[in-house]
Amino acid sequence: MKPLLQHLVEITGHRDHARLEISVISALHQLGGVKEIRALEVVSIGEETHIRPKAWIQDGKLHSIEESQHADLPRLPLAAYPALVKCIEQRLSTLETQGEAGETELWLPVWLHEKVVACLEIRNDKALSQDMLNVIHGIFHVYRNYQSLLDYSERDALTGLFNRKTFDAEFARPGHASGAAEADPTDVPQHWLAVVDIDHFKQVNDRFGHLYGDEVLILMANLLRSSFRAQDRIFRFGGEEFVILLRSATLETARQIFNRFRASVEAHAFPQVGRVTVSLGFVSTQRGTAVEILGHADQALYYAKEHGRNQVCHYDELITSGQLATPTVAVDDVELF
Numbered sequence: 001m002k003p004l005l006q007h008l009v010e011i012t013g014h015r016d017h018a019r020l021e022i023s024v025i026s027a028l029h030q031l032g033g034v035k036e037i038r039a040l041e042v043v044s045i046g047e048e049t050h051i052r053p054k055a056w057i058q059d060g061k062l063h064s065i066e067e068s069q070h071a072d073l074p075r076l077p078l079a080a081y082p083a084l085v086k087c088i089e090q091r092l093s094t095l096e097t098q099g100e101a102g103e104t105e106l107w108l109p110v111w112l113h114e115k116v117v118a119c120l121e122i123r124n125d126k127a128l129s130q131d132m133l134n135v136i137h138g139i140f141h142v143y144r145n146y147q148s149l150l151d152y153s154e155r156d157a158l159t160g161l162f163n164r165k166t167f168d169a170e171f172a173r174p175g176h177a178s179g180a181a182e183a184d185p186t187d188v189p190q191h192w193l194a195v196v197d198i199d200h201f202k203q204v205n206d207r208f209g210h211l212y213g214d215e216v217l218i219l220m221a222n223l224l225r226s227s228f229r230a231q232d233r234i235f236r237f238g239g240e241e242f243v244i245l246l247r248s249a250t251l252e253t254a255r256q257i258f259n260r261f262r263a264s265v266e267a268h269a270f271p272q273v274g275r276v277t278v279s280l281g282f283v284s285t286q287r288g289t290a291v292e293i294l295g296h297a298d299q300a301l302y303y304a305k306e307h308g309r310n311q312v313c314h315y316d317e318l319i320t321s322g323q324l325a326t327p328t329v330a331v332d333d334v335e336l337f
């Protein structure tokens with residue numbers, strides 16, 4: 001059995017959440033001596049909250065879900081976890097309950113920015129001794145503190161969206177933009193990258209001041225969060241530019257989703273500022289390097305800007321119709337990652 005310190009070194013040595021959770025449940029299983037343990041993710045989209053398992057230990061075996069598979073996993077509504085509902089309603093940091101078969105259940109919700117973002121569920125045949133509880137709570141606190149540090153480094157302070165550093169780490173990761181063989185772009189679900197830019201944002205700052213400009217950015221982030229699914233990823237790229245990675249959609253669905261977002265921004269009444277619009281360029285992530293994909297989405301965005309703004313443009317369509325010339329920018333000239 002590994003000593004406690006070695007477990008702590010492992011837990012705090014990870015830079016991604018999936019491996020962090022695996023280390024934590026392995027440590028709890030070994031040091032706490034519990035029978036079964038699960039790391040659950042709490043996903044909120046708009047008013048709905050769902051629960052998805054990310055990693056678990058059952059019958060001594062570790063199981064984990066890679067992020068890519070994770071999107072396709074069935075998720076249960078929060079109501080299927082009454083103990084977790086109780087934790088959220090009563091703002092509890094821990095709850096011990098009895099399972100249907102009389103086993104002890106321990107629920108450890110992870111609170112971040114006033115919301116529960118994850119939960120550890122621990123089951124044991126016998127009641128947990130005080131020694132076991134001390135070890136479990138100690139490791140859980142290290143996990144919670146470390147997770148909030150990780151979260152802080154991954155997100156943009158103003159909007160809470162993922163930051164550009166996280167985008168670079170995830171999107172430039174081998175296998176994400178694979179340069180795979182061409183797929184039929186019309187009816188095969190694939191992943192899409194969109195770059196969104198607020199139209200005439202400088203005027204918002206100039207007319208209403210930076211504080212109102214910041215509020216528009218925060219409200220825009222909320223509209224983005226409520227317009228996309230949990231498996232999609234949204235980043236603030238800097239200034240008034242955002243990047244969306246839309247997973248597994250056909251061209252027509254992607255276009256509809258992006259247009260629905262554009263329309264919801266147009267329809268939103270921003271306090272004091274009033275009407276704000278966005279332009280969006282998008283492209284499949286199926287072909288090309290990460291730099292090329294981002295460059296193509298950017299070109300489509302700038303086409304949208306130059307041709308009236310408040311619109312969604314698809315890079316391949318602009319190329320096929322001759323509205324956009326095939327890019328001549330040398331990849332070496334673009335410093336993106």
Ligand SMILES: Nc1nc2c(ncn2[C@@H]2O[C@H](COP(=O)(O)OP(=O)(O)OP(=O)(O)O)[C@@H](O)[C@H]2O)c(=O)[nH]1
Nearest residue numbers: 197198199200201202203205210213214239240305
């Ligand atoms: N309030 C606020 N403004 C920001 C922030 N980051 C960048 N900006 C401002 O965003 C504005 C971007 O302006 P431009 O790049 O000229 O573009 P634009 O006015 O949106 O015009 P188009 O993109 O051509 O439609 C600049 O005035 C920046 O100062 C921020 O965090 N908060």
